[in-house]
Amino acid sequence: MFHILNFVWFVAFVFIIGVKGSASLAVSNSSEEYGYYNIYNKIDSMQKAFQTLETNVQRKNNMLRQILQPITKMDDNIEMSDQSSQVTKTVQPLQQNDTAVGFTTKLSGSYSSTSSNIRGYNNLYNGGNGYNGTVFTCPSSGLYLFHVSLLSSTKSGGIWIYKNSQQLTLAFAGSDPQNNGASVSAAVWLDVGDQVYLRPYSSSLSLDGNSAFTGVKVN
Incomplete structure (x- = not known):
């Protein structure tokens, strides 16, 4: 049990x-x-x-x-x-x-006549090709500014700026027979074909190679 x-x-x-x-x-x-x-x-x-x-x-x-x-x-x-x-x-x-119309050239040489055109020998700029090395012929009508500076040992040496056959302004170096400097400017209106150039003041002129001639159309 x-x-x-x-x-x-x-x-x-x-x-x-x-x-x-x-x-x-x-x-x-x-x-x-x-x-x-x-x-x-x-x-x-x-x-x-x-x-x-x-x-x-x-x-x-x-x-x-x-x-x-x-x-x-x-x-x-x-x-x-x-x-x-x-x-x-x-x-x-x-x-x-x-x-742009304008030019800058250096001047040199000896001149013996007041009717001789002064020559440039080194064109630094010639915009518009108006300058041929002796004479600037206007290619475009307007107001132009011309400037010439000279160095010369010639007694009473000087340079005239001409427009066609008209004398405009004179750069006169004085009467001292040593190297003298002078400069002059002219503002003038030009028509197409007008000519601007340089001529000696006296029958004898000898230029230093640092002399220069500049022209530019301003308007």
């Missing part, structure tokens, strides 16, 4: 432990499933949040492009205008220099 009771208690004990184990296992499985469910929900929520953020960023980028596009066009126009003005500044003086 004692053995039978022990067996019954043993079976009951095993049954109770089995029920508790099953219950614990059920609770454990339920917790795991609940945990996985929460993780998936969070992942879905994060994906939706990222999608919403990406959509907002794209919308704001489009708005910024619309706002900045006119400003970018303005900058491009300003840059093109600056480049155009720089090109104009670079090219314009070249065009002016190409069409």
